[in-house]
Amino acid sequence: MNKKKTCLFCNKPLNGRSDKKFCDEQCKSAFHNKNIESKEAYIRFVNKQLRTNRSALRKACPEGKATVRKQFLISLGMNFTYCTHNWKSNNGNTYFFCYDYGYTNVDNPEKVLIIQQQSYMLNQ
Ligand SMILES: [Zn+2]
Known part of the structure; x- marks a missing residue:
């Protein structure tokens, strides 16, 4: 059976x-605009989530280091999917950063260790 192609918009x-791919120029430009809009919306969403993650980490660890429950961070709006970069320590732990605050997994799977970024971490 020959499947009839339909307009993408x-x-x-x-x-x-x-x-x-499109009926006409109008559908083509409408599709293009919608695509840009949804990509921009995604970027805004990720930026917002990264800021929320950073503020959750900061609230949970105002100074030094802190081991906290993941659930506590989630209650502050944390979404572990999103981070800005990562850093591997000498002993092989990978820290996931949201700007200047990072966390790493610890033995207890319900908890993470939060640290603040130090200048030596940027020189790798
Ligand atoms: Zn169309």
Whole structure:
């Protein structure tokens, strides 16, 4: 069965050339704009989450180091999917940073160790 191609924007069946993707220029530019919008929205969402993560880590560890429950960070809005960069310590632990605050996994899977970024961590 020959599946009829549809417009990527409005889903109406397309006639004419087989490489056509849109009904017309209007659908093409509407699709393009929508695409840019959703990408921008995604960037805004990630930026916001990174800031929330950073502030959760800061609240949980105002100074020095702190071992805290992941659940506590989650209650402050933390989402562990997002980080800005990572750093590997000499003993092989990987720290996941959200700007200047980072965390690493500890023996207890329910907890993480939070640290603040030091200048020597940036010279790797
Ligand atoms: Zn269309």
